[in-house]
Amino acid sequence: MRAPLAARAYRLAPSLLMGALLVWLVAIPLAFLVLASLRPTGFPLDAGLTFDHYAEVYGSPGLWRLIGNSVVFALGSVAIALLLGGGLAWLVERTDLPGAGAVRALVILPMATPPLLMAIGWSMLLSPRAGALNLLLRDLLGLAEPPFNAYSMPAMVFVQGLSLTATAFLFLAPAFRNMDPSLEEAALASGASGWMLARRVLVPLLSPALLAAAVFLLIVGFVVFEIPGTLGMPARIFVLSSQLFYLASEAPGGLPLYGQVSALATLLLVVLLGFGLLYRRLTREAARFRTVTGKGFRPRRMALGAWRWPALGFACAYFLLAVGMPVGMLAWMSLMPYQVPPSVAALALATLENHRDFLDSPRVFEAAANTMLVAAVSATAVAILATLIAWFVVRLRVPGAAVLDALAFMPVAIPGVMMGVALIYVYLTLDPIIAIYGTVWILVVAYTTDYLSFGTRATGGVMAQLHPELEEAGRTSGAGASRVLRRITLPLMWPAIAAVWIWVLAHAMRELSIALMLQGRDNRVATTLLWDWWQGGEPTRAAAVGVWLVGALLVVMVAWQLLGSRLRRGSG
Amino acid sequence: MLRIRGLVKRYDRTRADAFAVRDVALDVGAGEFFTLLGPSGCGKTTTLRCVAGLETPDEGEIRIGESVVFSGAQGRVMPVARRDIAMVFQSYAIWPHMTVAANVRFPLEAIGIRGAAAERRVAEALEMVGLGAFRDRPAPLLSGGQQQRVALARAIVKGASLLLLDEPLSNLDARLREQMRVELRDLQRRVGTTFVYVTHDQEEALALSDRVAVMRDGRVVEMGSPHDLYLRPRTAFAARFVGQADLLACTAARPEGGLLLLHTALGPVLSACFPDAPGPRLSLLVRPEHIEFAEEAASGPNLVAGRIARTVFSGRLVEYVVALDSGASLRVQGTSGRLRAEGDAVRLRLPPERCVVVEGLPEDAE
Numbered sequence: 001m002r003a004p005l006a007a008r009a010y011r012l013a014p015s016l017l018m019g020a021l022l023v024w025l026v027a028i029p030l031a032f033l034v035l036a037s038l039r040p041t042g043f044p045l046d047a048g049l050t051f052d053h054y055a056e057v058y059g060s061p062g063l064w065r066l067i068g069n070s071v072v073f074a075l076g077s078v079a080i081a082l083l084l085g086g087g088l089a090w091l092v093e094r095t096d097l098p099g100a101g102a103v104r105a106l107v108i109l110p111m112a113t114p115p116l117l118m119a120i121g122w123s124m125l126l127s128p129r130a131g132a133l134n135l136l137l138r139d140l141l142g143l144a145e146p147p148f149n150a151y152s153m154p155a156m157v158f159v160q161g162l163s164l165t166a167t168a169f170l171f172l173a174p175a176f177r178n179m180d181p182s183l184e185e186a187a188l189a190s191g192a193s194g195w196m197l198a199r200r201v202l203v204p205l206l207s208p209a210l211l212a213a214a215v216f217l218l219i220v221g222f223v224v225f226e227i228p229g230t231l232g233m234p235a236r237i238f239v240l241s242s243q244l245f246y247l248a249s250e251a252p253g254g255l256p257l258y259g260q261v262s263a264l265a266t267l268l269l270v271v272l273l274g275f276g277l278l279y280r281r282l283t284r285e286a287a288r289f290r291t292v293t294g295k296g297f298r299p300r301r302m303a304l305g306a307w308r309w310p311a312l313g314f315a316c317a318y319f320l321l322a323v324g325m326p327v328g329m330l331a332w333m334s335l336m337p338y339q340v341p342p343s344v345a346a347l348a349l350a351t352l353e354n355h356r357d358f359l360d361s362p363r364v365f366e367a368a369a370n371t372m373l374v375a376a377v378s379a380t381a382v383a384i385l386a387t388l389i390a391w392f393v394v395r396l397r398v399p400g401a402a403v404l405d406a407l408a409f410m411p412v413a414i415p416g417v418m419m420g421v422a423l424i425y426v427y428l429t430l431d432p433i434i435a436i437y438g439t440v441w442i443l444v445v446a447y448t449t450d451y452l453s454f455g456t457r458a459t460g461g462v463m464a465q466l467h468p469e470l471e472e473a474g475r476t477s478g479a480g481a482s483r484v485l486r487r488i489t490l491p492l493m494w495p496a497i498a499a500v501w502i503w504v505l506a507h508a509m510r511e512l513s514i515a516l517m518l519q520g521r522d523n524r525v526a527t528t529l530l531w532d533w534w535q536g537g538e539p540t541r542a543a544a545v546g547v548w549l550v551g552a553l554l555v556v557m558v559a560w561q562l563l564g565s566r567l568r569r570g571s572g
Numbered sequence: 573m574l575r576i577r578g579l580v581k582r583y584d585r586t587r588a589d590a591f592a593v594r595d596v597a598l599d600v601g602a603g604e605f606f607t608l609l610g611p612s613g614c615g616k617t618t619t620l621r622c623v624a625g626l627e628t629p630d631e632g633e634i635r636i637g638e639s640v641v642f643s644g645a646q647g648r649v650m651p652v653a654r655r656d657i658a659m660v661f662q663s664y665a666i667w668p669h670m671t672v673a674a675n676v677r678f679p680l681e682a683i684g685i686r687g688a689a690a691e692r693r694v695a696e697a698l699e700m701v702g703l704g705a706f707r708d709r710p711a712p713l714l715s716g717g718q719q720q721r722v723a724l725a726r727a728i729v730k731g732a733s734l735l736l737l738d739e740p741l742s743n744l745d746a747r748l749r750e751q752m753r754v755e756l757r758d759l760q761r762r763v764g765t766t767f768v769y770v771t772h773d774q775e776e777a778l779a780l781s782d783r784v785a786v787m788r789d790g791r792v793v794e795m796g797s798p799h800d801l802y803l804r805p806r807t808a809f810a811a812r813f814v815g816q817a818d819l820l821a822c823t824a825a826r827p828e829g830g831l832l833l834l835h836t837a838l839g840p841v842l843s844a845c846f847p848d849a850p851g852p853r854l855s856l857l858v859r860p861e862h863i864e865f866a867e868e869a870a871s872g873p874n875l876v877a878g879r880i881a882r883t884v885f886s887g888r889l890v891e892y893v894v895a896l897d898s899g900a901s902l903r904v905q906g907t908s909g910r911l912r913a914e915g916d917a918v919r920l921r922l923p924p925e926r927c928v929v930v931e932g933l934p935e936d937a938e
Contacts, residue, residue, distance in 0.1 A: 467663050467665065469661040469662070469663045469665035470665045470667060472624075472626050472659070472661065472665065473659065473661055473665035473667075473723075473726070474667075474678070474682075475625075475626065475652040475653060476624050476625075476626070476652060476657060476658060476659035476736070477658065477678050477679035477682055477726065477730070478653050478654075478679050478682040478683050478730060479653055479678070479679075479681075479682040480651070480653045480682075483682060487678070488667055491669045492667075492668070492669055
C-alpha cells in the first residue's frame with residue numbers, strides 16, 4: 001500500500017528544501033572550487049580543462065616544506081593544547097586544586113581573546129627588535145641578543161597551542177567529570193596501584209574523548225590562519241592556510257593565482273574531510289561508551305598535598321600566558337603614541353589618542369556596526385537552521401537525514417581562506433543575479449555556512465537527549481505540529497539554541513580569514529580593520545581596536561557562561 | 573468503541589517479512605478496561621501507537637467510536653491531534669518547563685477551552701488523582717508517583733473517549749506500583765472511559781483488566797477475561813505467559829465420563845478442561861498452586877507418587893520440586909502451614925478440573 005502522492009510530497013518536502021539549501025551553502029562552493037582548479041584561467045565557469053595548476057602546485061620544490069611546516073605546526077600546537085588543557089581539566093575536575101571553581105569559570109577568558117590578538121600581543125612581547133619581554137630578558141640576563149623570536153615556528157606553535165588550550169579543556173573536562181568513580185574504586189578494590197589504575201583504567205576510559213579532542217584540534221590546527229598569518233608570514237614561514245591566503249591575495253604577480261589556490265585547496269579539503277569523518281566516527285563511538293550513568297555521584301578527588309600550590313601556579317601561569325600578558329600588552333600599546341615597551345618612565349607618554357581616534361572615526365564606526373550586524377544575523381541564521389536540521393535529522397528522521405547531517409557537518413573541515421575563495425567564485429559568477437559580492441551579506445552567508453557544523457552538533461545533541469515522548473504527549477493531547485513545536489519543543493530546546501546563538505556571535509565577531517578574503521567595497525569589519533592597521537604599521541591603533549574587541553567579546557562570553565550555568569541548574 | 577481489523581506494520585519497509593504487527597484484529601467495548609499483554613518486542617506498544625496515530629500502519633483499518641482514523645484501503649490517516657484519544661506514556665512525559673496545572677491545562681488549550689471553564693476542569697482532574705494541593709508546583713519537583721498522577725490527570729482532563737496507557741507503572745517501585753494499580757482501576761470505574769493498556773507484567777494485566785489480549789511476534793495469540801486466560805487458556809504460550817505453569821506434552825486417548833483421558837509422562841491423567849476438537853500438538857497444563865498433597869491412603873484418579881527433591885522457602889509460600897517415580901518432575905506450591913523436607917516421600921493429586929489441555933507443545937511456549 002503506497003501513500004498517496006500528496007502525502008509523499010509532504011513527507012519529502014523538509015528533506016528537499018533543507019537539502020537544497022545545504023547544497024547551495026556547502027556543496028556548490030566546494031564544487032566551484034574543484035572546477036576552478038581545472039580551468040586554465042582559474043575561474044570555474046571559463047572554458048578549457050587543464051591539470052597545469054596541479055602540476056604547478058604539486059611539482060613545486062617548496063611543496064614538501066609547506067606540508068612539513070603545516071604538519072609540525074598542527075601537531076605541535078595540538079600536543080601543547082592537549083597537555084595544558086588536559087592537565088588543567090584533570091586538576092579542576094579530579095583533584096583538590098584550590099580555587100578549582102574559579103579556574104573553571106575563567107577558562108572562557110582565552111576564548112574571548114581572538115587568536116589574532118593573541119598573536120599580535122605576543123609579537124609585541126617577543127618581536128626580535130622591539131619585543132618588550134625580549135628587551136627585558138636581554139637586559140636582565142645581560143645577553144647580547146634578544147632570547148626569543150616571535151616570527152618563528154616555535155613561537156607559532158607555542159601561541160597556537162595556548163589559543164587551543166581552552167577548547168581542549170572544554171572537550172576533556174566533561175570526560176574527567178563524568179567518569180563514574182565506581183570504576184576506579186573497583187580497580188582499587190582489585191588491588192591496583194595508582195600507576196596501574198591510570199594506565200589500565202583511566203586512560204582507556206578517557207581515550208575516546210582524548211582522541212576526539214585530538215582530531216578536532218588537528219582540524220583546527222590545519223584550518224587556522226590568524227597565527228600563521230601574523231607570526232609566520234613576516235618571516236616567510238608558510239603553512240597551508242597562509243599559503244592559500246598568500247596565493248589568493250599577495251601573490252608576486254599582483255594577480256590572485258586562483259587556479260593554484262584551488263588546486264592546493266583541493267588537497268587540503270580531502271585531508272580535512274577525512275579528519276572530519278574520523279571525528280564523527282570517534283564521537284559516535286564515544287557516545288556509545290559514554291561513562292555517564294545518569295545517577296548523581298561525586299568523583300574521587302585526588303589530594304595534591306604539597307603540590308597544591310605549584311598546581312595552582314601552573315593554572316595561573318596558563319592564564320598569564322594566554323590572556324594576561326598578550327592582552328595586557330595590547331592595552332598598554334593602545335595607550336602609547338608609538339610602540340614603547342612598558343616602563344614607569346613611559347607612563348608619561350600615555351594618551352587616549354588611539355581610543356579617541358577609534359571612537360571618532362566613521363570608518364571605525366562602520367566596521368563596528370558591520371561586525372555587530374554580520375555577527376547577529378549569522379548567529380540567528382545558524383540558530384534557526386541548526387534547530388531545524390536537528391529536528392529533521394534527530395526527531396523526524398526525514399528521508400535522507402544522513403545526507404543532511406553530513407552536509408551540515410562538512411564546513412568544519414573547510415578553512416576560512418578556502419571558504420572565502422569558493423564564495424568569491426560563486427558570487428562573482430552570480431553577481432548579475434545575486435549581487436551580494438563585496439557586501440556584508442556575503443560574510444553572513446560565509447559565517448552561516450562555516451558555523452553550521454558547530455550549531456547542528458550542539459542542537460542535535462540536546463534534541464537527542466529530549467525524550468520523544470515529551471512531544472508525543474503534546475500530540476496525543478490534541479495539539480497540532482506547530483503548537484507542539486511552539487509550546488514544547490522550542491521552550492525545552494531554548495537554552496541550547498541561545499548557547500549556539502551566543503557562540504556563533506562571538507566567533508563571527510573574532511573571525512579574520514573569511515572576512516579578509518571577502519573584503520570588498522563596504523563590508524569592512526573590526527578584525528579586518530585591525531589587520532589593516534597592524535599590517536600597515538600602526539600597531540598602537542590596531543591595539544586600541546583589539547582592546548575594544550576583547551571587551552565586547554568578554555561581555556558575550558560572560559552571557560554565555562551565565563546561560564550555561566542556568567541551563568545546568570535547570571536540568572539538575 | 574475501538575475496532576481494529578487486519579492491522580499490519582512493518583518495521584523495515586524494504587523487507588516483506590519484517591513485521592512489528594501482523595494481522596491484528598481487536599474489538600474493545602465502551603467502558604472496557606482492555607489490556608495488551610506480551611513480552612518485549614511482541615508488537616503491543618506498536619499497536620497502541622498505531623491507534624494513537626504516532627505511527628502509521630502499513631495495512632488495515634482502525635476505527636475509534638464512529639470515526640475511521642486509519643484505513644489502508646482508502647489511504648486515510650487522521651492526524652493525531654484530531655483523534656478522540658488521550659495517552660499516558662511510560663516515561664510520564666511531564667513537561668519540565670511547566671507547572672503541574674499548566675501540564676494538565678495544555679490539552680484543554682489545544683482544543684480551545686480557556687478561562688474559568690478550563691480552570692475548573694483542571695482542578696477537577698487534579699482532585700481526581702489526589703494532587704489538588706500541587707497545582708502550582710513546577711513539574712520537575714515531583715516524585716515519580718506524583719508525576720505519574722499528573723500524567724493521568726492530563727490524560728483524563730479533556731474527556732477523550734479512549735485512553736491509551738503505555739506501560740504507565742513500569743517505572744515505579746514495587747510498593748507504589750501496587751498502590752497505583754488499585755487507584756488506576758478505581759479511576760477507570762469513576763470516569764467510565766475506555767482504557768487500552770499495554771504491559772508486560774501479567775499480574776498487572778490480570779488484576780486490572782476486563783479483558784486481556786496476549787500478543788507474540790506481532791500477533792494476538794489469545795484473548796479473554798483474566799479468569800479464563802489463567803484457568804482455561806487455549807494455548808501453551810498464553811498459559812505460561814500469564815503465570816507459573818508446568819507443561820507436559822500429552823496425547824488424548826479417549827473420553828471417559830465427561831472427562832478426557834490423556835497419556836503423559838506422569839502416566840494416565842484425566843482432564844475436565846479440553847478443547848472441543850483437540851489437534852495433534854497438545855500439552856497438559858498444571859499450575860503449582862493447584863496441585864494438592866494427598867493422604868497416604870487416598871485413592872482415585874490423577875494420583876502420582878514421588879519424593880521432594882528441592883524446597884524454596886519464601887515465607888508465606890513454599891515451593892517444592894517433586895521428582896516423581898515415573899521420572900518426570902513437577903513444581904508444587906504449598907503454604908508454610910505444613911512444611912515438608914527434602915527427601916520426604918509424597919503423593920500428589922492433580923484435580924481434573926485444573927488439568928487443562930492446551931494447544932502447542934511445551935517448547936512452543938518458550
